[in-house]
Amino acid sequence: MFHPRLQTVVFAFFMALFMSGFMSLVISIFNVGFVDNIVILWLKAWAFAFCVAFPTVILIAPLVHKLTNRLIRAPL
Template structure:
């Protein structure tokens, strides 16, 4: 278990992990189809996508929280 002070980092890591994994899989299938080496293609794409997704979530999440607060009534 992690300390509560790491909540933002843990959230960003997990969000980036799941979203980049799912999206890279869908896009890989869309681009090349269900070929024999789709798992290899997907894992390569996932590694790259996660490297982009994790820092993106770190920087974008606070902006999204603020926008959500403005759009949703308390």
């Protein structure tokens, strides 16, 4: 288990992992279709996408939290 102070990093890791995996699969299939080597193409795309997604989530998350807090109305 991880220390609670690492919650943001662990959240960012898994968010980036799942989103980059799903999006790279969808985009790979969209671009080349269901070809014989789609799994290899997808895994290469996923590796690259994750390398971009993880630092992006780390950098953008504070901005997204601020925007979300501005848009959410406090309960009456």
